[in-house]
Amino acid sequence: MTPSDPLSATFAALADPTRRAILARLADGEATVGELAQPFAISGPAITKHLKVLERAGLIARSRNAQQRPARLNPEALKAARDWLEEYRRFWEGQFDRLDQYLQQIQQKEPRP
Numbered sequence: 001m002t003p004s005d006p007l008s009a010t011f012a013a014l015a016d017p018t019r020r021a022i023l024a025r026l027a028d029g030e031a032t033v034g035e036l037a038q039p040f041a042i043s044g045p046a047i048t049k050h051l052k053v054l055e056r057a058g059l060i061a062r063s064r065n066a067q068q069r070p071a072r073l074n075p076e077a078l079k080a081a082r083d084w085l086e087e088y089r090r091f092w093e094g095q096f097d098r099l100d101q102y103l104q105q106i107q108q109k110e111p112r113p
Helices: 006-014 017-026 034-037 044-056 075-107
Strands: 060-062 072-073
Touching: 006 017, 006 044, 006 075, 017 034, 017 060, 017 072, 034 044, 044 060, 044 072, 060 075
Parallel strands: none
Antiparallel strands: 060 072
C-alpha cells in the first residue's frame, strides 16, 4: 500500500522507529547501508527496505559510488510535515492561552481566605 499524497507518505515513513533512527543518523551526514545497519539487530536487506520507504517518501536521496549507494538526508522533504504540524501547534497554543485567561478570571473572582 503506497500513500497517495506526499504528506501521507512522509508520515507513513516516519511511523517506524527504525526509519526515524535512520533519519537521525543521516542528519550527521551520508552513510552506507552497512554503516546504517550497525546499531540495529537487523540485516542489511532489511535496512535497504527501510531506505526504499524513506526514498519513496522523498526523505532521503541515494547516490551511486562504485559498489556503494550512500544515503543522505533530504531535510526539505520534512517541510510539508513541519508546516502541517505548525498549524496545529498554533491552534493548541491559542486554546491553552484562552484556558489560562479563564483560570486567571476564576482566581480573581474567588474570595481569599
